[in-house]
Amino acid sequence: FGNDGYKLWLQYRFVENEALRGNYRSYINKLMPLGDSKTIEVAEKELELGLKGMLGLDFLSKPGVGEKSLIFGEKSNLSKDISIQLESDFNNINDEGFIIKSISIKGKNQIVITGNTDVGVLYGVYHFLQLLQSHKPIEQLKIVDSPKLKVRVLNHWDNLDRTVERGYAGFSIWDWHRLPDYIDQRYVDYARANASIGINGTVLNNVNANALILTPQYLEKVEVLANIFRPYGIKVYLTARFSAPIEIGGLPTADPLDLDVIKWWQEKAKEIYTRIPDFGGFLVKANSEGQPGPQNYGRNHVDGANMMANAVAPFKGIVMWRAFVYSEHDTTDRAKQAYSEFVPYDGQFKDNVLVQVKNGAIDFQPREPFHPMFGAMPKTPLMMEFQITQEYLGFSTHSIFLPKLFEEVLKADTYRKGKGSTIAKDIDGSLHNKRLTGIAGVSNIGSDINWTGNTMLQANWYGYGRLAWNPYLSANEIADEWLVLTFSTNESFIKPVKNMMLDSKEAVVNYMTPLGLHHIMDTGHHYGPGPWVSNLSRPEWNPVYYHKADKNGIGFDRTPTGSNATEQYADEVAAKFNNINTCPEEDLLWFHHVPWDYRLKNGKTLWDGMALKYQEGVNQVEHMGKTWDTMEAYIDSGRFNEVKMLLNIQFKEAKWWRDACLLYFQQFSGKPLPDGVEKPT
Numbered sequence: 001f002g003n004d005g006y007k008l009w010l011q012y013r014f015v016e017n018e019a020l021r022g023n024y025r026s027y028i029n030k031l032m033p034l035g036d037s038k039t040i041e042v043a044e045k046e047l048e049l050g051l052k053g054m055l056g057l058d059f060l061s062k063p064g065v066g067e068k069s070l071i072f073g074e075k076s077n078l079s080k081d082i083s084i085q086l087e088s089d090f091n092n093i094n095d096e097g098f099i100i101k102s103i104s105i106k107g108k109n110q111i112v113i114t115g116n117t118d119v120g121v122l123y124g125v126y127h128f129l130q131l132l133q134s135h136k137p138i139e140q141l142k143i144v145d146s147p148k149l150k151v152r153v154l155n156h157w158d159n160l161d162r163t164v165e166r167g168y169a170g171f172s173i174w175d176w177h178r179l180p181d182y183i184d185q186r187y188v189d190y191a192r193a194n195a196s197i198g199i200n201g202t203v204l205n206n207v208n209a210n211a212l213i214l215t216p217q218y219l220e221k222v223e224v225l226a227n228i229f230r231p232y233g234i235k236v237y238l239t240a241r242f243s244a245p246i247e248i249g250g251l252p253t254a255d256p257l258d259l260d261v262i263k264w265w266q267e268k269a270k271e272i273y274t275r276i277p278d279f280g281g282f283l284v285k286a287n288s289e290g291q292p293g294p295q296n297y298g299r300n301h302v303d304g305a306n307m308m309a310n311a312v313a314p315f316k317g318i319v320m321w322r323a324f325v326y327s328e329h330d331t332t333d334r335a336k337q338a339y340s341e342f343v344p345y346d347g348q349f350k351d352n353v354l355v356q357v358k359n360g361a362i363d364f365q366p367r368e369p370f371h372p373m374f375g376a377m378p379k380t381p382l383m384m385e386f387q388i389t390q391e392y393l394g395f396s397t398h399s400i401f402l403p404k405l406f407e408e409v410l411k412a413d414t415y416r417k418g419k420g421s422t423i424a425k426d427i428d429g430s431l432h433n434k435r436l437t438g439i440a441g442v443s444n445i446g447s448d449i450n451w452t453g454n455t456m457l458q459a460n461w462y463g464y465g466r467l468a469w470n471p472y473l474s475a476n477e478i479a480d481e482w483l484v485l486t487f488s489t490n491e492s493f494i495k496p497v498k499n500m501m502l503d504s505k506e507a508v509v510n511y512m513t514p515l516g517l518h519h520i521m522d523t524g525h526h527y528g529p530g531p532w533v534s535n536l537s538r539p540e541w542n543p544v545y546y547h548k549a550d551k552n553g554i555g556f557d558r559t560p561t562g563s564n565a566t567e568q569y570a571d572e573v574a575a576k577f578n579n580i581n582t583c584p585e586e587d588l589l590w591f592h593h594v595p596w597d598y599r600l601k602n603g604k605t606l607w608d609g610m611a612l613k614y615q616e617g618v619n620q621v622e623h624m625g626k627t628w629d630t631m632e633a634y635i636d637s638g639r640f641n642e643v644k645m646l647l648n649i650q651f652k653e654a655k656w657w658r659d660a661c662l663l664y665f666q667q668f669s670g671k672p673l674p675d676g677v678e679k680p681t
């Protein structure tokens with residue numbers, strides 16, 4: 001297959017157009033790094049790699065005529081005559097922001113890439129290289145940009161034995177066995193890829209954590225990774241197992257109010273920071289799905305989170321405390337539990353704690369209404385948790401462009417401070433003036449040559465990073481950027497493939513869970529349909545708990561006549577969801593139990609409409625495959641064939657989903673399939 005896939009969106013393809021290449025070369029006769037930090041060194045290396053690739057191998061060794069230089073370095077290293085010209089721009093960027101500007105120095109035109117810090121400069125350098133790869137003009141540059149969120153992390157659900165929980169792209173890229181002495185080139189390329197889109201942190205290990213990661217034997221390895229990532233502006237974080245003081249500390253308890261436990265965490269923090277002075281902090285999954293936590297000792301989330309936050313506070317570390325909790329003791333509606341457990345504690349968490357909330361209240365479904373916690377905790381920094389890996393979305397076999405899903409969530413209006421109180425504004429801090437802000441993406445990266453198991457899904461890593469930088473970007477812009485950087489600038493390729501990507505999300509919703517259906521995947525692995533599963537020990541693990549299909553209809557009543565989960569939303573939102581006439585049809589069965597002959601807005605009965613949605617999903621995937629088949633001429637055969645084969649599987653499996661779900665639900669509806677829906681074979 002070749003290894004074009006390995007290079008992700010950092011292809012640095014040769015610019016074939018001679019005039020354009022000549023134009024670019026005329027602006028960059030020399031590289032002028034300012035300062036000697038490791039970050040500036042990697043920025044220079046990246047420029048050399050990119051410019052040689054795009055402008056020709058002889059580039060830089062054979063400078064053209066003139067003295068135009070590309071100057072790059074942080075503010076404090078700029079000469080006076082440059083910094084004076086950029087004063088107002090510096091007022092518009094934060095610590096990680098950058099400025100790329102064409103300026104005139106002593107009558108000569110130069111391009112300057114700068115920022116308040118060297119990491120800002122590095123982000124600017126990547127942006128500059130992306131301009132060239134996208135064939136954009138560089139005559140009159142004035143680009144000023146900063147990230148809108150502070151903590152922009154990937155969460156690796158990677159185990160120490162290199163298996164990856166819910167990972168579908170091979171094994172973990174962390175080769176614990178051969179660390180700390182063997183440095184895999186992947187670590188560097190991983191850091192480059194992340195820095196190029198502004199990701200500034202990585203949590204190395206699974207949320208279902210093994211305490212061993214906190215022993216000196218592993219910390220020695222973690223330290224090496226931190227050293228590799230540091231020049232790229234990437235901090236290392238670890239998931240801390242709450243019971244670690246017992247398991248590796250020899251204490252009889254992990255009670256967060258026990259003095260020995262408190263001391264143990266303080267010393268552990270000191271030990272980690274001695275090795276890794278810029279260690280980011282801890283991620284914690286506590287009292288969730290069997291993980292230990294403060295509730296084991298009659299304490300609460302605040303007790304647990306604040307105790308750990310105190311331990312890392314002297315070193316400026318943070319704690320990301322997950323809100324993904326639900327218990328077998330409350331069987332009425334799993335969707336309500338996180339809100340009930342966390343919202344009462346608003347204002348009680350220490351200021352270096354972020355509460356990490358999944359985008360929806362159940363679990364990374366193809367479509368979920370937004371999580372009611374967003375907007376509802378004005379005094380607590382909430383960070384978004386998106387899942388980039390496709391646990392419920394066809395693993396890495398199905399091509400789906402997730403920025404569409406992310407965009408929908410970020411734009412959702414919580415109405416907590418009136419109209420326009422979007423989730424993007426809650427997580428970027430502007431809605432409630434929050435100082436600490438962040439976002440996490442559960443990684444889809446593994447040891448496969450192409451990193452994500454399917455080249456098309458590299459777009460989800462890329463898109464997540466771009467939205468972490470700026471949660472107001474559109475999926476449309478992101479698709480454009482990614483396609484150009486990854487494949488080609490040819491519009492005859494970009495346009496159809498972009499449409500295919502933008503439609504892919506709704507296609508998956510349609511053939512898996514249309515009209516608000518959810519969690520009907522087969523059990524455990526969550527691949528393929530399983531709406532009939534009803535025999536699992538915990539009721540809320542069974543698909544039948546979620547669709548509640550019977551002779552009268554289908555759907556989960558979450559209005560006041562049912563679980564009343566809608567009361568957790570702002571009044572305007574609750575009113576909209578409660579009324580079957582104003583509830584968006586895409587969420588209908590999430591909030592209502594609806595009779596089979598209920599009339600949808602298009603005049604069809606619910607049964608007919610649902611069947612037609614399943615068919616629509618199948619048709620959309622068929623169309624995606626046909627579109628891709630006409631793209632062979634534009635890209636390398638390795639990536640072309642790989643995506644083609646996967647789209648064929650997706651088409652087969654979309655039909656599997658349609659047939660399985662319709663045959664199963666038909667026993668309740670008792671109605672024939674409407675015209676236009678293919679009969680199962």
Ligand code: GCU
Binds near residue numbers: 165166208324
């Ligand atoms: C899902 C997933 C688990 C994961 C959990 C979590 O339930 O299936 O594998 O551990 O989410 O986010 O903690």
